[in-house]
Amino acid sequence: MPEPLLYLKAMSAALFCSGLVALMARRRETSHGRIPRHAALWGLAAGVVAGLAVLGPRITWPPANALDRFLVLLLPAAFLVELLTDRRSIPRWASLALQAMLIASSGRILVHGSVYLRPDVEGGDVWQALLVISLPAMLLAIVWIGISSLQARSLGASVLFSLAMAIQAAGMLVMLAGYLKGGSTAFPLAAAVLGSAIASLRSTSSENERRAVGAAVVALFGILFIGRYFGRVSSVTAVVTLAAPLCGWSAEIPVFRKRGPRFQAVIRLIAVAGPLLAVLFFAKRDFDKKMGPLLHVPPHAQQPSQTQPGEGKERRNHG
Amino acid sequence: MRRALIPCVFAAGLALCISLAVSTAQAADEYAYDLVHSSVSFKARHLDISWIHGRFNQVDGKFVLDRQDPSKSTFELSIKADSVDTANPARDEHLRQPDYFDTKQYPTIDFKSTSVNAIPGGYEVTGDFTMHGTKKSITLRLMGGKEIEWKGMKRVGFSTELKVKRSDYNFDKSQIGPIGDEAIILIDCEGLKK
Numbered sequence: 048m049p050e051p052l053l054y055l056k057a058m059s060a061a062l063f064c065s066g067l068v069a070l071m072a073r074r075r076e077t078s079h080g081r082i083p084r085h086a087a088l089w090g091l092a093a094g095v096v097a098g099l100a101v102l103g104p105r106i107t108w109p110p111a112n113a114l115d116r117f118l119v120l121l122l123p124a125a126f127l128v129e130l131l132t133d134r135r136s137i138p139r140w141a142s143l144a145l146q147a148m149l150i151a152s153s154g155r156i157l158v159h160g161s162v163y164l165r166p167d168v169e170g171g172d173v174w175q176a177l178l179v180i181s182l183p184a185m186l187l188a189i190v191w192i193g194i195s196s197l198q199a200r201s202l203g204a205s206v207l208f209s210l211a212m213a214i215q216a217a218g219m220l221v222m223l224a225g226y227l228k229g230g231s232t233a234f235p236l237a238a239a240v241l242g243s244a245i246a247s248l249r250s251t252s253s254e255n256e257r258r259a260v261g262a263a264v265v266a267l268f269g270i271l272f273i274g275r276y277f278g279r280v281s282s283v284t285a286v287v288t289l290a291a292p293l294c295g296w297s298a299e300i301p302v303f304r305k306r307g308p309r310f311q312a313v314i315r316l317i318a319v320a321g322p323l324l325a326v327l328f329f330a331k332r333d334f335d336k337k338m339g340p341l342l343h344v345p346p347h348a349q350q351p352s353q354t355q356p357g358e359g360k361e362r363r364n365h366g
Numbered sequence: 367m368r369r370a371l372i373p374c375v376f377a378a379g380l381a382l383c384i385s386l387a388v389s390t391a392q393a394a395d396e397y398a399y400d401l402v403h404s405s406v407s408f409k410a411r412h413l414d415i416s417w418i419h420g421r422f423n424q425v426d427g428k429f430v431l432d433r434q435d436p437s438k439s440t441f442e443l444s445i446k447a448d449s450v451d452t453a454n455p456a457r458d459e460h461l462r463q464p465d466y467f468d469t470k471q472y473p474t475i476d477f478k479s480t481s482v483n484a485i486p487g488g489y490e491v492t493g494d495f496t497m498h499g500t501k502k503s504i505t506l507r508l509m510g511g512k513e514i515e516w517k518g519m520k521r522v523g524f525s526t527e528l529k530v531k532r533s534d535y536n537f538d539k540s541q542i543g544p545i546g547d548e549a550i551i552l553i554d555c556e557g558l559k560k
Contacts, residue, residue: 048543111499111536112464112471161471225460228538277470278463337456 049222054231057102058238065094065242073246073255085130087207087259090243092126095266098235104228113157113277114229117269121156124149125265129258146261150188153265154180157272179276186289187268191261193293198260200299205312207244207256209292209319210263211237216323217270217288223330225338226278233270240266267292284326294318394438397522397557399427404555406445411546418545420461422475424449429557431511431522436484441491441508443553445475465541472498477506487511488524495528500535504528513559520559527552 069090076083099118110116128149132142158164163179198206218233240263247256271289274280297303298315407421427443448469450461462469479493480503488509495504510524531547533539 048541050540105539107536112468114464162473163470165473224463225465226463227465228540229464273464277468279459338460341454341457341460 049227049231053102054234057098057235060101061094061098061235061238062242062245063094064097065090065239066246067242068093069243069246083255085255085258087243087247087255088126088129088262090246091239091259091262094239094242095122095236098239099232102231102235104232113161113273114232116156116159117273118232121153121269122262122266125262129261132258132261146191147188149265150184150191153187153268154183154272157269158276161277163276183268183272183275186286187264190268190289190293191264193296194260194264195257197293197295197299198257201311201315202308203312204244204247204256205298205315206260206292206295207240207247207263208312209295209316210260210267211240211244212316212319212323213288213292214240214263214267214270216291216327217267217274219327220280220284220288220330221270221274221278223327223334224274224279224284226274229270229273229278233266236266236270264292284330287322287326291319291322294322394430394432395520396428396430396560398560399425399429399443400521400556400558401425403521403523404553406443406551406553406555408549408551410549413544414546418452420450420452422446422449423451427555436482436489439479439482439489441477441479441482441493443477443555447473447475465538468498477504495530497530498532498535498537502534521556522559523554523556525552525554 067090069086072089073083073086076086104114104118106115106118108115108119110119128145131137132145158179164176194206194210214233215237218230218237220230221233222230224230240259243256243259247259268289271280271285275282275285295315295318297318298311303311303314401424404425405421406425407419409417409419412418422445424446425443426446427441429441430439432438447467448462450458450467450469452458452461461467464471474496476496477493479491481492483490485507488507488511490505491508492503492505494501496502506526506528508524508526511522513520513522515521528551530549530551532542532549533547
């Protein structure tokens with residue numbers, strides 16, 4: 048059953064730790080006269096660890112399922128890649144190769160040991176398995192490049208805010224589709240991204256947020272992939288939610304650019320919120336239709352005191 | 367007289383060897399699981415006040431019965447977890463998800479015998495029971511084993527019941543609450559001789 052209080056505690060822990068560590072890291076970097084580059088990323092990592100520690104998702108080692116593989120392998124790999132890509136000692140081509148390898152292997156990591164890699168069990172074939180691994184990876188690449196490019200053009204934390212919204216929505220969608228544990232894992236992730244975003248509000252450079260944006264995109268992808276291929280999230284819902292942050296590009300049209308960065312930030316958030324609210328609305332409607340009978344008292348199971356003798360029979364005759 | 371006796375003894379010995387060989391070959395009979403006349407069902411407590419019943423609709427298996435030497439008998443069963451059916455499509459979809467059976471990660475529930483002993487009324491079968499990625503050794507009391515011939519086909523039937531705890535098989539403990547930890551699985555199977 049859902050545990051709202053626990054989720055709130057986990058989100059609070061993630062938000063607080065993320066913001067605090069991001070601020071401290073940023074202060075440390077600027078005190079040496081450097082432009083902050085990793086503060087938001089460190090904050091995000093700290094927030095994720097703190098939030099998951101409170102949520103207590105019972106991760107197994109070796110990883111037994113897709114959620115374990117996401118939390119233990121894919122997400123840490125994303126943090127590591129983002130941390131390494133910014134080092135001056137690593138050439139640009141090597142950084143891009145690391146990111147490409149992470150993107151290409153993301154699907155394969157998440158479906159390891161599942162029916163998607165066993166065509167004999169599922170009745171599919173090798174091409175189906177390749178499709179499951181390659182198509183989501185291509186979508187991840189498109190979204191990652193699109194969001195990173197957007198972050199590079201814009202100052203401030205509006206891109207991180209929009210990613211926090213998308214991760215939160217992804218978690219709720221996975222829960223509404225019936226996978227409680229997978230969906231609830233997204234809540235501290237979203238809060239950690241939000242904490243980093245708040246700490247980056249007065250940022251004068253987009254470099255600090257860029258590294259955190261990459262890790263946040265992988266977090267969003269992971270939650271949706273698990274919801275789609277192991278839960279019951281539909282393909283359309285998953286793709287719309289993954290691509291929603293790209294709607295932030297609408298704030299880059301010249302009409303909005305003229306109005307200044309704050310106005311652009313507001314437009315960006317509204318543009319991203321639109322599709323997210325739409326998918327949430329339809330998901331809630333489906334949930335009420337399918338799961339409602341399981342959770343609510345059926346109409347005919349009324350209390351005896353609510354009917355008078357003979358009145359029940361009359362009601363039954365009228366159907 | 368002796369000359370006539372030797373061929374007779376030889377022929378008798380040969381006949382005995384042949385009959386023994388034939389009876390040994392017929393001692394072990396292989397049966398295929400007859401899905402139409404078998405069922406694998408389960409029940410679990412709901413809120414500790416009632417039972418929720420369900421079944422698995424896709425099951426496969428085989429067993430080899432050696433009535434001369436029951437220890438050589440074998441039993442195998444494979445249940446497709448995706449075929450869970452509780453007469454409520456929404457609940458069935460929910461049960462397939464990672465919070466419960468996680469059918470995309472663990473598509474089958476399997477049993478494979480490792481030792482068999484004859485007991486009054488059936489067999490005591492010990493074997494590996496694998497569910498949700500966890501394998502445990504369990505012992506079943508298979509009651510039945512009576513063979514009949516119906517429309518030219520030989521059939522044999524068994525029944526058994528086992529209790530399993532979801533928490534023993536790595537199910538998510540946070541989802542054990544409204545639905546009880548312990549489930550009772552009832553297997554009634556009929557085998558068709560190959």
